[in-house]
Amino acid sequence: AQKITQTQPGMFVQEKEAVTLDCTYDTSDPSYGLFWYKQPSSGEMIFLIYQGSYDQQNATEGRYSLNFQKARKSANLVISASQLGDSAMYFCAMRGVNSGYSTLTFGKGTMLLVSP
Amino acid sequence: DSGVTQTPKHLITATGQRVTLRCSPRSGDLSVYWYQQSLDQGLQFLIQYYNGEERAKGNILERFSAQQFPDLHSELNLSSLELGDSALYFCASSETMNTGELFFGEGSRLTVL
Numbered sequence A: 001a002q003k004i005t006q007t008q009p010g011m012f013v014q015e016k017e018a019v020t021l022d023c024t025y026d027t028s029d030p031s032y033g034l035f036w037y038k039q040p041s042s043g044e045m046i047f048l049i050y051q052g053s054y055d056q057q058n059a060t061e062g063r064y065s066l067n068f069q070k071a072r073k074s075a076n077l078v079i080s081a082s083q084l085g086d087s088a089m090y091f092c093a094m095r096g097v098n099s100g101y102s103t104l105t106f107g108k109g110t111m112l113l114v115s116p
Numbered sequence B: 001d002s003g004v005t006q007t008p009k010h011l012i013t014a015t016g017q018r019v020t021l022r023c024s025p026r027s028g029d030l031s032v033y034w035y036q037q038s039l040d041q042g043l044q045f046l047i048q049y050y051n052g053e054e055r056a057k058g059n060i061l062e063r064f065s066a067q068q069f070p071d072l073h074s075e076l077n078l079s080s081l082e083l084g085d086s087a088l089y090f091c092a093s094s095e096t097m098n099t100g101e102l103f104f105g106e107g108s109r110l111t112v113l
Helices: none
Strands: A003-005 A010-014 A018-023 A024-026 A032-039 A046-052 A066-067 A073-078 A088-096 A108-116 B006-009 B010-013 B020-024 B031-038 B042-050 B052-056 B064-068 B074-078 B087-094 B109-113
Touching: A003 A088, A010 A018, A018 A108, A024 A073, A032 A066, A032 A073, A046 A066, A046 A073, A066 B087, A073 A088, B010 B020, B020 B087, B020 B109, B031 B074, B042 B064, B042 B074, B074 B087
Parallel strands: A010 A108, B010 B109
Antiparallel strands: A003 A024, A018 A073, A032 A046, A032 A088, A066 A073, A088 A108, B006 B020, B020 B074, B031 B042, B031 B087, B042 B052, B064 B074, B087 B109
């Protein structure tokens, strides 16, 4: 079974500062993918970034980067230069080869609030 | 805009009733997934279809059923509704079964009174 743990229910950051959202995972899958999604108050789920378990380099997408530490089973999301529009719920998720990559397992999420 | 369309966006109904949620995947995506998001359970995978066939089943109740049609749109049917079925129901799609990225629709918010 797969499990995603996000220990921070809420995070506060000031505009233009960097913030790290924590994610740890547990899986017996030899191959898996890790994802971060953003859910603003409007409710939609927005894909942010993906990291494959065999990728040598940490994934980056604009202001988002994924700090992947395989031995520690962590996949933290780093948002650089926070903007007011970054205020949202953030979910870490994974899926693995044992589930045929079919299902995404989500964490409980972290609410990020960016203040001016 | 993810390209995944869900209707209706909001739905209010009574216990015991039946509703149908509809999803149109992104153009070219063959795989459709249904997820339920509630305050107490978080995001739960319900079911996946690929090119019309059921591929994976998660925590889907027997009162719920789904299908994917030849034009690849999908419907999630919820029957004998209970108060606890109130949730945000998401549809997601991907090009293949195993691709990394899932694109989510905006969700259908169901309220059961």
